[in-house]
Each structure stands twice: as C-alpha cells, then as structure tokens.
Amino acid sequence: DIQMTQSPSSLSASVGDRITISCRASQSLINYLHWYQQKPGKAPKMLIYAASSLHVGVPSRFSASGSGTEFTLTINNLQPEDFATYYCQQGYSARPLTFGGGTKVEIK
Amino acid sequence: QVQLIQSGAEVKKPGASVKVSCKVTGDTLSELSMHWVRQAPGKGLEWMGGFDPENDEKIYAEKFQGRVTLTEDISTDTAHMELSSLTSEDTATYYCASTSSALRYWFSLDQWGQGTLVTVSP
Numbered sequence: 291d292i293q294m295t296q297s298p299s300s301l302s303a304s305v306g307d308r309i310t311i312s313c314r315a316s317q318s319l320i321n322y323l324h325w326y327q328q329k330p331g332k333a334p335k336m337l338i339y340a341a342s343s344l345h346v347g348v349p350s351r352f353s354a355s356g357s358g359t360e361f362t363l364t365i366n367n368l369q370p371e372d373f374a375t376y377y378c379q380q381g382y383s384a385r386p387l388t389f390g391g392g393t394k395v396e397i398k
Numbered sequence: 399q400v401q402l403i404q405s406g407a408e409v410k411k412p413g414a415s416v417k418v419s420c421k422v423t424g425d426t427l428s429e430l431s432m433h434w435v436r437q438a439p440g441k442g443l444e445w446m447g448g449f450d451p452e453n454d455e456k457i458y459a460e461k462f463q464g465r466v467t468l469t470e471d472i473s474t475d476t477a478h479m480e481l482s483s484l485t486s487e488d489t490a491t492y493y494c495a496s497t498s499s500a501l502r503y504w505f506s507l508d509q510w511g512q513g514t515l516v517t518v519s520p
Binding site: 324340345379389391 | 433442443444445448450457459460493495501504505506507508509510511512513
C-alpha cells in the first residue's frame with residue numbers, strides 16, 4: 291500500500307495568514323494526488339485534483355503544487371470558513387486508495 | 399450538478415449486517431465511478447472499495463475483503479454498500495463518493511454523499 295504522511299497534523303493560524311500543508315507519499319505518485327477539505331460534521335469536499343488543478347467552485351486563494359512524492363497545499367489570505375481539516379489522497383494506485391492522516395487548521 | 403443522497407442512520411447489533419444506499423441525482427450512475435469511504439469518530443478517512451474503470455471491475459480494500467459488497471441498481475441510479483459481521487470497530491460514518499467520467503482515471507472523489515452514521519452496539 292502507498293503510505294501518505296501529512297504534516298503538520300495541526301496548526302493554528304489567524305484570518306489573513308498564508309498557510310502551507312505538506313503531504314509525502316511512500317512512492318512516486320507522478321501527479322495523482324488530490325486534496326480535500328472537511329468541516330466538523332460534514333462530508334469532505336474536493337479542493338484540488340491532479341496535484342494542482344482547482345476543482346470547480348473552489349476559491350483561488352487555494353493552490354497546490356508538487357509531483358513525485360512531495361506535495362503542498364497553500365491557502366492564501368485565510369478566511370474564517372477555511373478553518374477545517376484537510377486531507378490528501380493518492381489516486382496512483384487504487385489497490386487501495388489511501389489518505390493522509392489529516393491536518394487540522396485551527397484559529398489562533 | 400451531481401448530488402449523492404444517502405440513506406439514514408442505522409443502529410445494529412454485533413454480528414449483524416448493514417446496507418447503506420446512495421442515490422445519484424443530476425447524472426446517471428452509469429456515468430460515474432462510485433467509491434465508499436468510512437470515518438470512525440474523531441478519526442481520518444478510510445477507503446473501503448469502489449469501481450476501477452481501467453479494469454471494469456469493483457475493487458476492495460484488503461481489510462474489508464469478504465465482508466463488504468458493493469452493488470449498483472442502474473434502473474434507480476442507486477449504489478449500495480453492505481457490510482457484514484459487524485463489530486463495535488465498524489461504528490463510523492460511511493460515505494459514498496463519486497468520480498465523474500472526465501476524472502475517472504485520476505481516482506479523485508469529486509462528489510460526496512452527506513454520510514450515514516452506523517452505530518454497532520449490543
């Protein structure tokens with residue numbers, strides 16, 4: 291199985307800040323890496339697919355980059371509605387699909 | 399716009415089975431690749447199984463092999479996930495999640511159901 295490791299597991303930030311979340315894979319994914327946002331009590335929502343492509347309707351303050359085994363999600367000008375948990379997921383091998391452990395973004 | 403509407407919460411005894419449904423609106427089930435993901439209370443996301451369009455077959459996480467069955471009713475655009483031999487460790491929120499035809503080979507989960515809480519308790 292491909293192991294996905296996110297860091298940090300949590301972070302505190304203020305409205306208006308820029309934050310970066312990292313995701314590392316145990317083997318190359320090329321760019322088969324996707325990012326999700328989950329708010330408490332809600333289903334996850336896809337933000338980014340194929341490492342850097344913004345999903346429809348996602349604000350442009352979200353961006354992502356990376357390839358191979360190292361990926362990052364960046365949120366510029368953090369907004370109150372961005373406080374949530376973020377997950378990466380690899381789509382390179384579907385046997386099985388695997389997620390990172392999540393990064394909880396909290397208000398400072 | 400695609401929406402996935404899941405069935406309601408369930409409470410089951412240990413050893414029982416549960417079947418969760420996921421109704422597709424705004425598209426047809428045959429155009430989507432459906433997957434199932436669960437989340438135990440306070441924990442992360444765990445993929446259970448789904449459709450592999452490259453090999454035109456359903457695939458399952460090894461952890462759930464033999465215990466989970468994924469089915470689809472094309473006539474009603476409804477997908478089902480049945481999990482048997484339940485234990486307290488299966489208490490979780492179960493999500494269906496779909497990949498659109500344009501993104502199916504990326505195995506990205508671009509639409510999610512609202513989740514179904516399954517509680518396993520004596």
